[in-house]
Amino acid sequence: MTSVNAILRYPVKGLSxxxxxxxxxxxxxxxxxxxxxxxxxxxAPFDPAEPQHLPKAHFLMLMRDEELAKxxxxxxxVRRHLxxxxxxxxxxxxxxxxxxxxxxxxxxxxEYLDLQERPRLVEAPGHMFSxxxxxxxxxxxxxxxxxxxxxxxxxxxxxRFRANFHIDExxxxxxxxxxxxxxxxxxxxxxxIDPIRRCAATTVNPATAERDLxxxxxxxxxxxxxxxxxxxxxxxxxxxxxxxxxxxxx
Numbered sequence: 001m002t003s004v005n006a007i008l009r010y011p012v013k014g015l016s017x018x019x020x021x022x023x024x025x026x027x028x029x030x031x032x033x034x035x036x037x038x039x040x041x042x043x044a045p046f047d048p049a050e051p052q053h054l055p056k057a058h059f060l061m062l063m064r065d066e067e068l069a070k071x072x073x074x075x076x077x078v079r080r081h082l083x084x085x086x087x088x089x090x091x092x093x094x095x096x097x098x099x100x101x102x103x104x105x106x107x108x109x110x111e112y113l114d115l116q117e118r119p120r121l122v123e124a125p126g127h128m129f130s131x132x133x134x135x136x137x138x139x140x141x142x143x144x145x146x147x148x149x150x151x152x153x154x155x156x157x158x159x160r161f162r163a164n165f166h167i168d169e170x171x172x173x174x175x176x177x178x179x180x181x182x183x184x185x186x187x188x189x190x191x192x193i194d195p196i197r198r199c200a201a202t203t204v205n206p207a208t209a210e211r212d213l214x215x216x217x218x219x220x221x222x223x224x225x226x227x228x229x230x231x232x233x234x235x236x237x238x239x240x241x242x243x244x245x246x247x248x249x250x
Contacts, residue, residue: 002246004185005142006166007031011075012082013038013129014061014068017159018075022241025188025234030128030135031164033077037096038129039109042117051124053133062201065113069209084108096121132231138163138196139175139185140229147172148228152218159206160215161198163229167246175230182250188238189249195227202228 008017009031023031040046044058062068071091074083082105083093092108094101102121110118128135140163149156158166165185167175178192202215216226 002167002170004165004240004242004244004246005168007240007242008162008164008166009034010162011035011037011077012073013056013059014065015071015073017162022239024237024239025137025186025190026237027234028135029234030130031137033075034137034164035129036127037075037082037121037123039106039119040122041119042115044120044122046120046122048122048124051127053130056131059129060109060113060119062204063199066204066209066211067113069204069206071112096123134233136193136231136233137165137190138229138231139165139167139183139190139192141170141173141175142166142168143170143172144175144228148215148219151222152213152215154213156213156215157206160202160204160213161196161229162201165240170246176227178230178248181248182235183232184245184247184249186238186240186244188234188240189236190232191235193231193233195225196229196231198226198228 007020007023009020010017011033013035039060041058044054046054060068070086072085079095080097081093081095084091092105094104096102106118106121140158140161142158145156145158176195179194182189182191198216198219200216203211203213205212219226
């Protein structure tokens with residue numbers, strides 16, 4: 001039976017994942033707290049008072065800033081506290097509710113990435129800094145990842161694909177037959193939209209920050225597409241926990 005292997009959210013766009021044991025899902029919403037924060041480039045036209053979806057090039061991101069992969073982050077939503085570690089050592093932390101701490105965090109990333117201008121830590125109630133304007137969740141078939149790794153002759157870490165749900169015990173690439181179908185995941189129901197076309201962020205090794213695997217190029221040359229994982233919108237509320245069943249219902 002296909003089941004949920006892992007639930008992951010990414011509180012800060014471009015930074016590390018936080019595993020979740022369970023999550024409550026609401027219609028047409030993302031995972032709570034997923035991509036709720038971002039570090040916008042100094043020239044990004046993001047207005048928190050009137051938040052609009054912007055392309056990822058306006059933010060710090062792995063596709064351009066591979067050094068971000070060396071960092072591990074933890075965000076505590078109640079305290080509004082962000083902790084950044086490298087190699088197990090805390091290199092920066094602060095409360096994003098405090099103006100002085102926000103500046104310290106921004107200064108850290110300017111220095112860490114050797115940027116000419118200081119990025120801005122941005123957020124807006126209800127806004128998600130996703131690669132899509134619509135609030136969605138992403139689902140990754142671990143069988144497809146393993147099959148890709150076999151073809152490449154390398155171990156491919158699923159974290160490269162930054163998905164919300166890792167599912168297992170599914171036929172390789174079967175998820176690409178799901179667009180337009182509704183899927184029961186835990187007690188929630190999602191409608192699969194389309195496959196996720198992959199970019200150069202997936203070339204970055206999440207452990208070493210090296211660009212060591214040309215995944216988009218390999219996918220295109222060997223499979224005729226650059227897709228891995230699927231996007232879905234939540235259509236019926238429910239709760240999902242690791243180990244829950246994943247079943248197509250229509």
